[in-house]
Structure formats: C-alpha cells, structure tokens
Amino acid sequence: MPDSEQDAFDFLLRRRSRPAKTLTGPGPDRAALMPMLTAAARTPDHGKLEPWRFIVLEEAALRRMTSIIRSTGERLGKDAADIEKATHVYTTSPLCVAVIEVQKDSPKIPAIEQTYSAGAVCLALLNAALASGWGANWLSGWFSHDRAFMSEALGLAAHERIAGLIHIGTETSTPPERPRPDLEAITSWVSE
Template sequence: MFNDLSSPAALLATRRSGKPRDMVAPGPDADQLRAILSAAMRVPDHGKLAPWRMVVIEDRAAFATLLQNAFKAARGTPDREDVAAIDQFARQAPTLVAVLSTTVEPSKIPAWEQRLSAGALCMNLVTAATAQGFVASWITGWAAFDPHVLRALGGKDGDRLAGFIFIGSAGQALEERPRPVYDDVVRHWP
C-alpha cells in the first residue's frame, strides 16, 4: 500500500497522485467505481444544485479518435508524436472519468462557487479512489479546454471540463514530491 489508509487523517496526510501512464490493472470493478463516484458527490454544494456531471469513459479507442479529431479541428493534422501522445492519454490507466462543471443559471449561487464545487468533486473522487486502495490522478491538459471534447462528453454552452480522473493500481512505487512549506502558505489574521 502506498498511502496510509489506517485512518481518514492519515489518508489525507499521505495521499499522493499516481502517474496515469504508470497505472495498471486492476482498476475498480463496477461496485467499487459506483462507491467511489457516490463518495465523490458528497461535496459542498450550496443550493443543492449538483453543478457537475461525471462521464465514465469506457471505449478508449473511441475516446482516442475523439481526441485526434478535436486536435485536428483546433490545430491541424497532428504529427506522429502528437498522435502517440494523444493515444497514450486516451488509453492510460484502467479507469477514466471526465468531470464536467455544469453551472446552473440563473441561480442565486454564484457560478464561481458552483465551479469550486466541481473542483471539490474532483478531489473527493481522487481521495475516494485512494481510500479504496487504488491510485488516482486528476489531469487537465489541452483536451480539458477543447470545445469539441466538451460537447462530445455531453457538455453544453457555459459548461467546462474540470478534468480527467485516471484510476488504477500502482505499477510502481509512487514518488513523493516536494510540498509547500507550511509557514510559506499559511498565515493567521489579524
């Protein structure tokens, strides 16, 4: 086990992301994935708007084609390196979930607050996957900002892709990365 799952506090204190390209099978089965996605939904959501949607991407070949076509529409014909990178992105890790930020308009709840709820959902999803014994990673990249990809995944005008969550088993030991120094990022007021 790469994260300390002995308590919720230990899980949060030791959680780290895995690199999607290093994730291997198994990923979560249908029941585990349902539990992970259900836990992800338990986020702050002022107004009970559920301003997010999750799309489990099952057909990775079709997703790779979607990304190739979106790249071509936005940037022209991809070269061989682009094709390989796009294909790797589409097919890495056993499980892939796209998270859409779907603000509800009109609403007395500001759009910014609704978008924060979608970000919280992404973090809950990553943490819930970790709590189930998997590794996960939240990635954006160009595809998260491409309107063709957004629409193909069910996004509408005003929606945004909050990111892609890759889930699987660790194919190698997770690396710790430098973390911010507490006193550099925390201050007390007044």
C-alpha cells in the same frame, strides 16, 4: 481524536496521486466504483444545486477518445509529440470518470461557486479512489478545454464543461515523494 478519524487524517497527510501513465487494468467495476462516486457527491454544494455530473468512460470509450484527441490536436495545430502525450494515457487507462461541471441558473449561487464545487468533486473522487486502494490521477489537458472536443467526445451541452478527468486503475509503481509547499511562505496569520 478517534482512531478512524486519525486514520483518515493520516491518509490526507500522505496521499499522493499516481501518475496516469503508470496505471493499468484492472480498474474498478461498477460495484466498486459506486461507493467512490457516492463519496465524491458528498462534496460542498452551496444551494444544493448539484452543479456537476459523472460520465464513466470504460476501456472501449477511452480508446475511442484517442482518435478524437488526435483530430482535435490536428485541428488546433498541436505538434505530434503533444498529441502522442495526450493520447497515451487513453490507450492504457482501464477507466476514467469525467467530472462534468453543469452550470445552473441561480439568483443566489454565483457561477464561480459552482465551479469550486465541481473541483471539490474531482478531489473527493480522487481521494476516494486512493483511499479504496486504487491508483488514481486527476487530469485535464489542452483538448479538455476545447468546446468541439467536449461536444464530440462526451456530448456536452453549451452550459457544461469538463472539470476533470479522473483515471482510476491498478498502479504499476509507487511514485517517489515530491517536494511539497513551504507552509511558512504561503501562510499568513491575522490576529486583529
């Protein structure tokens, strides 16, 4: 394996999301973010539908979202602790990319494959940010599944939804390693 491919493989073996609560500014500027978005857009996409798009939320937009998350939580009957936990990261994060799943009518490509592609974009963007030296985390949260929140906070249409919220910034601490899956327990081998 060429050294560059080995380096990429080694990165994948040791990659680790950084908790969003440990991220601070600065975040990447537009020039630094565009190659990450480019890498994310190279995800598997059966039928070349591009069933996703990006909304880049900079600091002022993130702060605005905290009030929308709060009002959504109150409307949904969430307790104060849940609301505080959900809003905290939006008060400290320097940048977040909302990956939006955009379902497209297709006689050949099922909706679930479009959902998978949007999820693949989230992981590709997360890995691109980490490989670029930024701290990054893929979040969602109870509010991100609420249709009224999607409409008010991000202006999403009825055929769109949030696939993931990728926070990108400067990490303040390296997280400890966590337990990983037992591959022997979750892998089956079929030879016939």
